[in-house]
Amino acid sequence: MLRKISGVMLVCLFLAVGSLSAQQKRSLTHDDYDGWESLSSNRITKDGKWVxxxxxxxxxxxxxEILSFKDVxxxxxxxxxxxxxxSPDGAFAVGKIEPQADSVRLLKLKKTKKDDMPKDSLFIYQMANGNLEKMANVKSFSIPQEEGSWIAIQFEKEKPAKKDPSDSTKTExxxxxxxxxxxxxxxDGSKSYEFERVKSYGFSKNGDFLQYVxxxxxxxxxxxxxxxNLATGESSLLHEGNTSYERVSFSPESKYLAFVSTNDSAKAEKPYYEIFLTTTASPDVNVLIGNETPGLLEDSRISSDASIRxxxxxxxxxxxxxxDYVDYDYESDTTILDEDRVSLDIWGWQDAEIQPMQLKNKSREQKRTYTATIDLSDKQxxxxxxxxxxNVVLESKIEKDFALAWTDAPYRRNYSWDIQIGRDLYAVDIETGARTLIEKNISGYPSLSPEGKYVSWYSGRDSSWVAYDLASKKQIxxxxxxxxxxxxDELHDSPSLPGSYGSAGWLADDAAxxxxDRFDIWKIDPKNPSxxxxxxSxxxxxxxxxxxxxxxxxxxxxxxxxxxxxxxAFNEINKESGMYTGKINGGAPAKIIMTPHRYYGLTKAKDSDEIIIRRSTYNENPDLYLGDLSLKNLKKASDLNPQQAGIKWxxxxxxxxxxxxxxPLQGLLFKPEYFDENKKYPMMVYFYERNSDGLYNYRTPAPSASTINIPYFVSNDYVVFVPDIKYELGLPGPSAYDCIIPGVQSVVAKGFVDKENMAIQGQSWGGYQVAYxxxxxxxxxxxxxxxxxxNMTSAYGGIRWGTGMSRMFQYEQTQSRIGGTLWQKPLYYIENSPLFFMDRVNTPVLIxxxxxxxxxxxxxxxxMFMxxxxxxxxxxLLQYNGEDHNLRQRKNRKDLSVRLSQFFDHYLKGAPAPLWMTEGLPAVEKGRTLKYELNDK
Incomplete structure (x- = not known):
């Protein structure tokens, strides 16, 4: 007999189903990281038909994943x-296929030799008919950049066949x-050519020729x-007998081919190169430039490290x-034993760069090249x-008869404490190399207008944009x-010159x-800026x-x-984003779309109106969407991380x-799934300057390079708060306190945070603020x-070993925000240094x-630890051996993630402490155990 279900019973049924759904979802674990997916290398064909x-x-x-734009x-x-x-014509997709990761791992465990490891394969997929072709043992491949339906495939070296033990013949x-x-x-496979012992190769841009060495x-x-010659299939010998052929380059329309070559031994300490040139129509090669060619820089030689354009x-x-470095007597003296050679660094007060920076840049400086040019008609x-x-700035397409050049050499000595040093700006005549000074000691990064009428830059010292009229030689x-x-930058809060918001470029004919500015776009005619x-609008x-x-x-x-x-378009208040249209002559922009999402990566097909774009929220993976510039009815193409549906997010x-x-400030508040405002939750507080604009960013569960992984902690029933911070010059520590603490108090006032179980975590500048x-x-x-x-007093005189730079600039001009030297503002350095107040600390710390x-x-x-x-x-104190500022090795990131969660679970959730916290990890046990085990005693 059927019975009528009452409204009360229906509500109870829904609640039961909801409860069951909640029970089915689980929290993130550290084991989830490996399988979490990301999307990359998204492309659309020129005709917009394939993605x-x-x-x-x-x-x-x-x-x-490859799909038709019309049918996702x-x-x-x-x-x-x-x-x-x-491929340039959009008919094929080509790429490599890597060996299976699990198979490679097993072979590594067996200590398999590199030559015996599995090699990459190649695939060629034809979109029209779905044919997939594969080739094994591929070392590299290339296709033309702009035109042509060709591919060049270089194979790995073939291993010699194993000889039959019963065969007594001598093997060559x-x-x-x-x-x-x-x-x-x-x-399509209709034409093919094979060549042996090829070392390097490359197509011309339009795909009509291929060179190979x-x-x-x-x-x-x-x-x-x-x-x-790909049109005829004829292969021509250009040159032979030298020991190396490098920097092979075609001219834009394939009229010329040039290369750098030497006959010196590969072991020569200073090989001397020549540049050869040929025409592809009549491939007779001649030496175009040698080290004795008139017009070259004195005491120089041709570089094989510089590309040819x-x-x-x-x-x-x-x-x-x-x-062409001179040979020093001491260096070349073969009567000195290596053990007797002096090795030292001399730091000279007059040096433009301090020794650590010189050593960091030594290889680059040894290979420094100086650009030269040759007229191919008169060979001048x-x-x-x-x-x-x-520093000559050559554009991606070289079309003008002059270029910009600059030097900061006169000001370089100050760079250790002033990273906004000036530069002298010149115009260089490409035909003669003659330089004309535009301005000395500018503060900015100059660029040339498309037609070459103006040079423009943002002048930080004046907080204004300027242009230089090259014809009248006047600054505007x-x-x-x-x-x-x-x-x-209206939010700039460090003791340095504020930057600009950038430029969108020039109108045709350099008209404007x-x-x-912070929000709007201005059209400015340099002839009438007023x-x-x-x-x-x-x-x-x-x-x-x-x-x-x-x-x-x-x-x-x-x-x-x-x-x-x-x-x-990005709304600074509610963080929504989208697209508008506007007009060059002005007028209120017209909204296309504005939603509570983050949109980015918009790419339009070159020859059609189809677009691809990424979209995300905190809950929504940054999948790829297809559509047009109306952004209506976007079609979702990818489907990242379907497993997220079963995880508490x-x-x-x-x-x-x-x-x-x-x-007024803003912060991001992350709440667990099935959030109950009547419960009390432990809260993690993370910070690093300003983060609230990232409201709609998707945050991937991943092992930590240095900071807490927010999705992991939220999924494990923590509230996470990320406040913004604005700084007062000279007061970085108090500024952090004055912004973070009231933000935390405002969240606690909402009633759902267990104020007895809160923690803070940060890295680098965030780590400093935690310590303070x-x-x-x-x-x-x-x-x-x-x-x-x-300790800002000791750190001030230290070195950033990653760049070799002195740390002075950081305190005087940038993030640390003291705004003066140690001897000018000693009290500021001390009062902002947590070390001097460590006796006030009552909080357990994981460093x-x-x-x-x-x-x-x-x-x-x-x-800090001592x-x-x-x-x-x-x-x-966790000290990962051989690791940098942020962890690079995934094994260490996984380890840190475990230790961070164990540390905070112990103090904020009352979980048992792991053995590494209670017993430590003695040096004699290093490498033998990780001591993740919990101490249940």
């Missing part, structure tokens, strides 16, 4: 693909060569360079020379760079006359430049929306004034609060400080600081 992208787990085998439901999947691309010893077989074929073979067969009209070639050489001015202030608007037009500032031009054509030289402006929301000085806060408050039950600076930290001196973590140890306060 492809890579999906890769953090560990294991990835896959390539049908996907062709190629497992373990990597390094893939579409294989010949020694660096070269292997090269297969050149049309992608043959390696020497047992010194019997000479090294050589050959040219294959051509002007777009193919009338000029650009190359590089390097210093012009040296564009020299030892005084060695572009933004000074615009009232009521500033073009410097588009410059951003008539500047706000293209977005001030709507950006009115609505707190940042408008920025969306570049739809990567090859665009200038902006078409008749074209519609596509604008990305949580949510994120904005929190508005006031700093102690009344400044625990000297000022006992409100946190535990703290994690990664690579913290605790991570690694012995090859290139950013923060390792001894800072040691100073102070707490001396004070008998619970503290642990």
């Amino acid at each position: 492809g992208y890579m999906i890769s787990p953090q560990e294991g085998d990835g896959r390539l 439901s049908k996907k062709f999947v190629i497992s373990r693909a990597q390094g893939w691309s579409f 010893k294989p010949k020694k060569t660096d070269g292997t077989k090269l297969l050149v074929r049309s992608l 043959l390696a020497e073979e047992d010194t019997l067969d000479n090294a050589a360079i050959q040219l294959l 051509f002007s777009e009209d193919e009338s000029r070639m650009f190359f590089g020379v390097m210093d 050489v012009a040296q564009l760079e020299d030892r005084e001015v060695n 202030d572009l933004t000074e006359g615009i009232e009521g608007v500033v073009f410097y 430049i588009l410059i951003y 008539a500047a037009v706000n293209l977005t 001030g709507e950006g500032r009115k609505q707190s929306i940042q408008f920025r031009r969306q570049d739809l054509d990567r090859e665009e030289r200038s902006i078409d004034p008749k074209a519609t402006l596509y604008l990305t 949580g949510s994120v929301e904005l929190v508005d609060y006031l700093a102690n000085d009344g400044t 806060l625990i000297t000022q408050t006992d409100m946190f039950k535990a703290a994690g400080a990664g690579a913290p600076v605790v 991570m600081h690694n012995d090859e930290d290139g950013a923060v001196p390792w001894y800072q973590g040691i100073e 102070a707490l140890k001396r004070l008998n306060q619970p503290a642990w």
Whole structure:
């Protein structure tokens, strides 16, 4: 008999189902990281008909998915693909296939030799008919950049066949060569050519020629360079007999081919090179440039480290020379034993760069090249760079008869404490190499307008944009006359010159430049800057929306004034984003879409209106979507991490609060799934300057390089709070306190945080702030400080070993924000240094600081640990051997993730402490145990 279900019974049924669903979901574990997927290498064909992208787990085998733009439901999947691309005509997809990750791991465990490990394969997929072709044992491949349906495939060296033990005939010893077989074929397989002992190869940009270099073979067969005409199939010997052929380059339309070559021994300490040139129509090779060619920099020689380039009209070639270093008597004295040679560094006060920076840059400086050019009609050489001015800016397509050049040599000595040193700017005549000074000691990064009429840059010292008229030789202030608007970073809060918001580029014929303020876009004619037009009609500032031009054509030289402006939009208040359209002549922007998502990575097909774009929220994976510029009815193409549906994920929301000085601030509050406002949750607090703009960022579960993984902690029933911080100059520690503490108090006031179980964690600058806060408050039950600076007086004189730079600039100008030298502001250094107040700390601390930290001196973590140890306060220092500022090795990241969660679970959730916390890890047990086991006693 059927019975009618009452409303009460129906509600109970829904509650039961919801409860069951909740029970089915689980928390994230550290084992989930390896399989968590990310999307990369997303591409669309020029005609917009096909789309492809890579999906890769953090560990294991990835896959390539290719689909028709019109039908996203049908996907062709190629497992373990990597390094893939579409052919220029969009008819094929090609790439490598890696060996299975599990198989490689097993072979490594068996100590298999490198030569016996499995090799990559190659795939060629034809979209029209779905045919998939594979080739094994592939070393590398290449396809033309712009045109042509060809592929060149270089194979690994073939292993000699194993000899039958019963065969008594003498086996011929294989010949020694660096070269292997090269297969050149049309992608459809209708034409093919094979060549042996190939060392290197490359297509011309438009796919009509291929050059390949043959390696020497047992010194019997000479090294050589050959040219294959793909239209005729004819291969021509260009040159042979030299020991090396390098930097082979075609001119833009394949009229010329040039290369650098030497006949000196491969073991020569100073090989001397020549540059050879041929025409592809008549491949007779001649030496174009040698070390004695007139016009080259004095005491220089041809460099094999500099690429060869051509002007777009193919009338000029650009190359590089390097210093021909003298032979020093001490260095070349063979009567001195190595054990008797002196090795020392001399730090001279007059040096432009300190010794650690010189040593860090030594290899680069030894290979430094100076750009020169040659007119291919009259063979006249012009040296564009020299030892005084060695930074010539050549555009991606060289079309002008002059270039910009600059040098910061006169100001370089100050770089240890002033990273905003000036530079002298020049215009260089490409035909003669003559330089004309534009301005000395500018503060900015100059660029040339598309037609070459102006040089523009943002002048940090004046907080304004300027242009230099190359014809009249006059400087123009572009933004000074615009009232009521500033073009410097309005949120800048360090003792350095504020930066700008950037530029969108120039209109056609250099008619005007588009410059951003914080929110809007301005069109400024350098001939009449006072008539500047706000293209977005001030709507950006009115609505707190940042408008920025969306570049739809990567090859665009200038902006078409008749074209519609596509604008990305980001709302600073609610963090929504989307797209608008605008007009070059101004007017209120028209909204296309504005939603509570993060949109990024928009790419338009070159020859059609189809687009691909990424979209995410905290809950929504950053999948790939297909559509057009209307952004209506976007179709989801990828499906990342379907397993997330069975995991407790949580949510994120904005929190508005006031700093102690009344400044409005925002923070991100992450809540666990099935959040119950009547419960009390432990809370983690993480910070690093400002993060609230990332409200709609997806945060991937991943092992920690240095900081807590927010999804992991939220999934495991922690509330996580990420407050913004604004700084007062000279007061970095108090500023952190005045912003973080009121933010935490505002969240605690909501009633769902267990205020007896809160912790803070941060890395680097965040680690410093953790160290400072625990000297000022006992409100946190535990703290994690990664690579913290605790003693600014000792750190000030230290070195950032990653760059070789002195740390002075960091305190005087940038993040540490003291704003003066140690002797000018000694009290500021002391009062902002937590080390001097460690006796106030009552909070257990987990410190991570690694012995090859290139950013923060390792001894800072040691100073903090030793102070707490001396004070008998619970503290642990994790020192990963051979690791940098942030962990690079995945094994160590996994280890840190486990220890972070065990540490905070113990103090905030009452979980048993692991043995590494209660017993430590004695040196005699290092490498024998990890001591993750919990102490249940």
